[in-house]
Amino acid sequence: MNGRLRTTALVLALLLLPWAATAPVSAASGPVVTLSKSQAGTGDTITVSGSGWPSRTLLMVLICGRATPARGVVGGTNSCANADGRAVTTGADGRFSRTLPVSEPPVPCPCVVHVATATGAKSAADTVFTVAGHAVEPLPAESGSGRLAVLTDTRLEGSSGLLTWFGAPPTRSLVFTVGNLGTSTVKDPVFQVGSAHGVFSPQWDERQWRGSIAPGGKARVKLPVELSAGAHGDYTVSLKYGGKVLAEQPWGVGRPWGVTLFWILLCLVVPAAVFRIGMAVVDRIRPRTAQGRRAPRGHRTPGRRRTPRRRREETPLATSTTLPWFTPDTGPGTAGRLSAPHDDHPTSPTTPGRKGT
Template identity: 55%
Template sequence: MSSHVGGPARTRIAALLTAGLAVFALTLLPAAPAAVADEGQPTAALSLQEVAKGAGISVTGAGWRPRTLVMLLVCGQNMIGGTNSCANADGVAVAVGDDGHFTARLPVVGPPKPCPCVVDVTSVNGDGSTVALPIKITDHPVAELPADSGTGRLALLTGVRLEGDDGVLTWFGAPPTRKFTVTVGNLGSAPVKDPVFRLGTSHGVYAPVWEEARWKGTIAPGGKAEVRLDVTLAAGAHGDYTVSLKYGDKVVATQPWGVGRPYGVLLFWALLLVVIPTAVFRVGMAVVDRVRPRAASAAPTSAASSAAPVADAEAPTAVLPWFTPDTAPEPDAPPAPPAPHTPQTSAPSENRPTTKGHS
């Protein structure tokens, strides 16, 4: 029976059997420990961007689900219409390691459809992730893509990034803003005009909050464009955030975002706690100083002090105790002359020697 089977069909059957054996071998392997895969969407890269038909290229990937199978195909017409435009017989199946990386050697053969061509990298038994890598085959025909039929299909071509920095106002609690930038390609047969994406922001373990974001522009079939969308968080936001980009029902890209704490707000409140009590104290002291009866008490005191000499002048002259009323000196009389000295007639003192008489 095998003698009646053609060469291309035999090659295709062999490739399918190889992929099936690889999947069966992976199911027999023991369970692996926790995966150490890269966070975010899977990525892939080619060793050459332009190659001649019949040569080989190296394909490397990172961030894929560990211990799954990835299929590599060379496709024409940007894989419009699915795998019917791919060289299925010459596809390569490769197993992903425990760290989410893989490396494979892919032969470059002419796909059944003309270029523009891509290398399609698809997870077979994983989460269905797909990455399309543009490639130029030098000796393969090139034809225009039909732009008036079919539908557009956007796919992630390169990694994502968040552009922008925090300013001084953000340090004082202003909303942090970034530009979510990603390069996508149109793998469909129709142009995609003004695509509507959905941006989701999640904080920690919480579910993302989605908002629609329209990108203005047209992506032709087989073309690519850099999409830049504004992402804004709430005022005073800080901590670990994750920004996700969804097109249709599929998340095409994610990017972590670490937002610093707005220490300017803390400094403002600390100064406010010092300034307000000081201002209240000073206002209170000013009010007390204003309402204190200082002027009312000063007037009677001055009047009393000025009237005191008059009262003293009109008061009667005090009589000293050793003068009788009749012998008290007049206030305005001249002083009396001093009395003449008279010998002392008092008894001699005990300490004075006595005079002896004549014997």
């Protein structure tokens, strides 16, 4: 009976052995990266394949220096050839395949092909790769035996002011609680705070925290974060210490609508001011026909009828020029009238001559 059971088990094992050899790697075993070549020179290309990654996830594929699978990439993506990196999206089964040009990283080897998620949950994998002809230097020694880890979720504190609405740099404070898991005291640790827009690599800035953390102790750390002027959109704030990313925090920055309002007002005010200035210049240089100024000869103002002025000779001056001590017959004006010759009385004694009496 026992012999028959052993024979049956052996037959089942032989039947299931090929299926077990070809079975896909489950996502529980972690992401896996394989290379078509383990060594290549600058200008060559390699094929990077992977499995066990989250489905429908965007990945970044880079060649990084000063890195090992055990310690990761020392210095972060600043040690990678970012200009020649490639992006790839995993399939529904978590697999991918992408060609990658070989280029020298900005730091010496040991080198790896670094694959990390650009969206979604944080996940990364490194595979040893040799860049032919590139310099090789040993990795820097780890400083001390203190190890810091973030104990609580990070958060961003602060709010935007009125100046930020007009394009001023947005500022926040990255707050987190860190604990010392090592065996020595960590004094004045230097953290790296990076901000990344979309799928781009973060720009790291060093932030030193003043204080000491004893082994097994913890401390609340608050570090300033500042973006560039006019920044808006979805950003990711990352915290790194000792070459390892400890935490990430999303940050949605609103659009500075004050700048847009300023340009709209500028487009309305400037044309209106130019129009007013032009109308003032035209009104200044055009000929005027104001009241009290004689219009040029031949010019006739429309809407007005020209009325002839009364001649001065038509105005009677007899009453106005008669003096009170003269009678109408003896006034100075009658002398000429009496001195004129008369045809009916040529010999009148009262008639003066032509030259007067």
